Structures are given as C-alpha cells and as structure tokens.
Amino acid sequence: MKVEGFELRRVAMPLVSPFRTSFGTQTARDILLVRAVTDAAEGWGECVTLPDPVYSPEYTDGAVDVMKRFFIPALAAAGIADATSIGEVLKPFKAHRMAKAALETAVLDAELRAEGRSFARELGSVHDSVPCGVSVGIMESVPQLLDAVGGYLDEGYARIKLKIEPGWDIQVVRAVRERFGDVLLQVDANTAYTLGDARHLAKLDPFDLLLIEQPLEEEDVLGHAELAKVVKTPICLDESITSAQTAAAAIRLGATSVINIKPGRVGGYLEARRIHDLATAHGIPVWCGGMIESGLGRAANLALASLPGFTLPGDVSASGRFYETDITEPFVMRDGRLDVPTGPGLGVTPVAAILDELTTAVEWVPV
Structure with a gap:
C-alpha cells in the first residue's frame, strides 16, 4: 500500500450544552480530522487536541503545524507502507502523541478497509x-x-x-x-x-x-x-x-x-x-x-x-x-x-453533506 497524502480538515461541531471541567468550559468542538489517501483505500483519523494546551501540552493549531512541518515529511521520506511502522518512524520526535495517533489511525483505517478487516x-x-x-x-x-x-x-x-x-x-x-x-x-x-x-x-x-x-x-x-x-x-x-x-x-x-x-x-x-x-x-x-x-x-x-x-x-x-x-x-x-462497528476499517464514514456543512478549513499535504 502506498500512501499518497493526507488531508487535514477542521470541522466545527456545536455541543448540545456547555461542558465544564476544572480546565475550562467547552461550548463547541473544533475538531481536526485526518484523511489518509492511499493507492488502495482511504482512511480517517481524529485528532483529539483541544484549542488550548490545558488538558495536555498539545493544542489543535500546534498539531496541524507539527504534522505539516515534521511528521508527514518524515513519513514521506520513510516510504511507509503500513500503520505499524508509523510509531517507529515518528519516534525521534518528542511527544505530540495526539497528532501521531491521528496519522496512525488514518493509515490503519485505510489499510484495514483495503483488506476488508475491521478495526475491532x-x-x-x-x-x-x-x-x-x-x-x-x-x-x-x-x-x-x-x-x-x-x-x-x-x-x-x-x-x-x-x-x-x-x-x-x-x-x-x-x-x-x-x-x-x-x-x-x-x-x-x-x-x-x-x-x-x-x-x-x-x-x-x-x-x-x-x-x-x-x-x-x-x-x-x-x-x-x-x-x-x-x-x-x-x-x-x-x-x-x-x-x-x-x-x-x-x-x-x-x-x-x-x-x-x-x-x-x-x-x-x-x-x-x-x-x-x-x-x-x-x-x-x-x-x-x-x-x-x-x-x-x-x-x-x-x-x-x-x-x-x-x-x-x-x-x-x-x-x-x-x-x-x-x-x-x-x-x-x-x-x-x-x-461495536464490524465493517471494514472503522466501520463508519462521514456523511458527505454534513461534513461539508461543518467544515471550516481543508488542506492537502502530499507524500
């Protein structure tokens, strides 16, 4: 399987009610989605960063930056063919685990969809x-x-x-x-x-x-x-x-x-x-x-x-x-x-019309 590139997509999802914890109140989620495009299938990953570094040192704008400047170029140079190698390729880069997880999940989803196997x-x-x-x-x-x-x-x-x-x-x-x-x-x-x-x-x-x-x-x-x-x-x-x-x-x-x-x-x-x-x-x-x-x-x-x-x-x-x-x-x-979803990969895909309506930004990063 050859990875051709990654789409980084921001979506704004309002919450049904404010959610308050000791590190702040959320009224909406600015979610960063990663779509891995390969020669065999596409896959999705979700980056769970918050807008500010309050739960962890990571934050969403930083995740976008580290993916574009460091992680995706490193994956391109290594010529990754499966998800299991991503962790090792990105190991030299300290922390930023949420960003790494999103990339790995997207590639793993694509890999499993191509092979007809479920995530579970x-x-x-x-x-x-x-x-x-x-x-x-x-x-x-x-x-x-x-x-x-x-x-x-x-x-x-x-x-x-x-x-x-x-x-x-x-x-x-x-x-x-x-x-x-x-x-x-x-x-x-x-x-x-x-x-x-x-x-x-x-x-x-x-x-x-x-x-x-x-x-x-x-x-x-x-x-x-x-x-x-x-x-x-x-x-x-x-x-x-x-x-x-x-x-x-x-x-x-x-x-x-x-x-x-x-x-x-x-x-x-x-x-x-x-x-x-x-x-x-x-x-x-x-x-x-x-x-x-x-x-x-x-x-x-x-x-x-x-x-x-x-x-x-x-x-x-x-x-x-x-x-x-x-x-x-x-x-x-x-x-x-x-x-538990049983279909290939994650077993679910975004509803195109809803995804487009909630999308606030899209960027394509080739490999």
Missing part, C-alpha cells in the same frame, strides 16, 4: 457491544446536576462520572448517592488537587465510588502512590499515563489500581492495546476514556473498549450526549450499550 478485529475485540458511561461536567447548582444525572440514568447509561474540583466534590457526590442510590459512580478531578488534600479526598471513601480519576498533577506519580495509602477509593490515572512504559512505572509504584486509556493521549490505538495487555497481565482493570469525539473517534473507541481487559464502563456515550448532528451516522444506545 485488528485490536482483538471479544464483545459485540459495550456498556455506556457518561461524563457529567461541573454545573451551576446541585439541583441542576441531579436533574442531568437523572436524565442520563433514564436514557439507560450504566455508569455516571462526575467532574469534581475543590468546592464541588463531597457535597455533590453525597447528593447523587442520596438521590440515586447504588448507581455505578466515579469522579474525575482532572489534576485539580494536591497531596495536601489527601484527608479531604478520603471523605469520598464512604460513598463506594468505582474510582477517583487523576486527582493530582500528571507528573506527580509518587504523590498518587502516597495518596493511595490514605484513601480507600481506588486511584485511576489518566493524564499521567502517556505510554505502556509510564503505565508500567505507575503500576510498579502503586500509584494506580485502575487505568483510563485514551488512545490519543498515549499515541494511538496500537499503543493503547499494549497498555491494555500490560494492565491485564498485572490484574489492573482498564476503561476507555473519551475526548468528546465525533462518530469517527467514537467508532475507534468502541472497538478498543470491546477488548477483554476493559471491564469497567467507559466514556463511550451515544452521539446525542454531545452532538445534535454527528458527522457519521449517529451512534444510538440500546439498553445501555453501543454496538
């Missing part, structure tokens, strides 16, 4: 569908939050994740528990706390949470290991896990007992599978995190979440959770689950 089969899927979890942002009031949680439970979501930060944590979890009982519940701090908050975070222990996600700064792996000695709620790492190597170190240090695998954050779905395999070997449960992806990224995440080690519901919500109009045929939840 390639990764090692064992399930036809996966349970859906939903992430609930920080809101103006507790009653507003309770109404939102009740609505998601009525829709059939199997697990609720609450975003928390200092001043919006214990009382919020207590209110949800009191209203909704033993629903599967976890919290996500997005690095909003310090080790000095350990005793405060231990007040979450009586609420029988599945986990507390990334309470401390991403570089404070030792701090998470110390925190795990104080709180009984399982510690889950998100931002701290950027590769199988960092996952192995966190597990060895006792800094995490659950791992959130976000493929973009770790450099792609092939590295995500390596982290899954590592965690499974150590008896560490994993789940698939989300970055408010379009249907393209959602399809790939569903494939990943259908691997055997993904024993907790992930952030693989239906299209309607975030978007009134998705760029693919919408993913619709049934009985709290989403079907």
Whole structure:
C-alpha cells in the first residue's frame, strides 16, 4: 500500500450544552480530522487536541503545524507502507502523541478497509457491544446536576462520572448517592488537587465510588502512590499515563489500581492495546476514556473498549450526549450499550453533506 497524502480538515461541531471541567468550559468542538489517501483505500483519523494546551501540552493549531512541518515529511521520506511502522518512524520526535495517533489511525483505517478487516478485529475485540458511561461536567447548582444525572440514568447509561474540583466534590457526590442510590459512580478531578488534600479526598471513601480519576498533577506519580495509602477509593490515572512504559512505572509504584486509556493521549490505538495487555497481565482493570469525539473517534473507541481487559464502563456515550448532528451516522444506545462497528476499517464514514456543512478549513499535504 502506498500512501499518497493526507488531508487535514477542521470541522466545527456545536455541543448540545456547555461542558465544564476544572480546565475550562467547552461550548463547541473544533475538531481536526485526518484523511489518509492511499493507492488502495482511504482512511480517517481524529485528532483529539483541544484549542488550548490545558488538558495536555498539545493544542489543535500546534498539531496541524507539527504534522505539516515534521511528521508527514518524515513519513514521506520513510516510504511507509503500513500503520505499524508509523510509531517507529515518528519516534525521534518528542511527544505530540495526539497528532501521531491521528496519522496512525488514518493509515490503519485505510489499510484495514483495503483488506476488508475491521478495526475491532485488528485490536482483538471479544464483545459485540459495550456498556455506556457518561461524563457529567461541573454545573451551576446541585439541583441542576441531579436533574442531568437523572436524565442520563433514564436514557439507560450504566455508569455516571462526575467532574469534581475543590468546592464541588463531597457535597455533590453525597447528593447523587442520596438521590440515586447504588448507581455505578466515579469522579474525575482532572489534576485539580494536591497531596495536601489527601484527608479531604478520603471523605469520598464512604460513598463506594468505582474510582477517583487523576486527582493530582500528571507528573506527580509518587504523590498518587502516597495518596493511595490514605484513601480507600481506588486511584485511576489518566493524564499521567502517556505510554505502556509510564503505565508500567505507575503500576510498579502503586500509584494506580485502575487505568483510563485514551488512545490519543498515549499515541494511538496500537499503543493503547499494549497498555491494555500490560494492565491485564498485572490484574489492573482498564476503561476507555473519551475526548468528546465525533462518530469517527467514537467508532475507534468502541472497538478498543470491546477488548477483554476493559471491564469497567467507559466514556463511550451515544452521539446525542454531545452532538445534535454527528458527522457519521449517529451512534444510538440500546439498553445501555453501543454496538461495536464490524465493517471494514472503522466501520463508519462521514456523511458527505454534513461534513461539508461543518467544515471550516481543508488542506492537502502530499507524500
């Protein structure tokens, strides 16, 4: 297979409602899509960067720049013929894992479409569908939050994740528990706390949470290991896990007992599978995190979440959770689950008319 070039496409997708976390509020997603064109097929990848470097050092304009100036020329010089070689070719370039992941996913999708194989089969899927979890942002009031949680439970979501930060944590979890009982519940701090908050975070222990996600700064792996000695709620790492190597170190240090695998954050779905395999070997449960992806990224995440080690519901919500109009045929939840696509490659493609309507910029970069 010969890669002929990459199309970098920006699409603007309004959210159905603002989504607030400790690192900012989103009202729309400026999504960078990558289309790989080969002599055998085309493939799609989604870059999950945010407009600003607040969740990670990466940001969307930077991803475009690094792809054009460094990554695509390097792939052209190497004459890549398959997706498995992309990681090695781009290894000399530090970080920028989300940009690398988008390129790798696009080429892998094209490769699998040409061969008639599905993304899920390639990764090692064992399930036809996966349970859906939903992430609930920080809101103006507790009653507003309770109404939102009740609505998601009525829709059939199997697990609720609450975003928390200092001043919006214990009382919020207590209110949800009191209203909704033993629903599967976890919290996500997005690095909003310090080790000095350990005793405060231990007040979450009586609420029988599945986990507390990334309470401390991403570089404070030792701090998470110390925190795990104080709180009984399982510690889950998100931002701290950027590769199988960092996952192995966190597990060895006792800094995490659950791992959130976000493929973009770790450099792609092939590295995500390596982290899954590592965690499974150590008896560490994993789940698939989300970055408010379009249907393209959602399809790939569903494939990943259908691997055997993904024993907790992930952030693989239906299209309607975030978007009134998705760029693919919408993913619709049934009985709290989403079907894993089985068609060639990702198993979905953009709806041309919708994609064109939402597109704000397109650039072709030949190889």
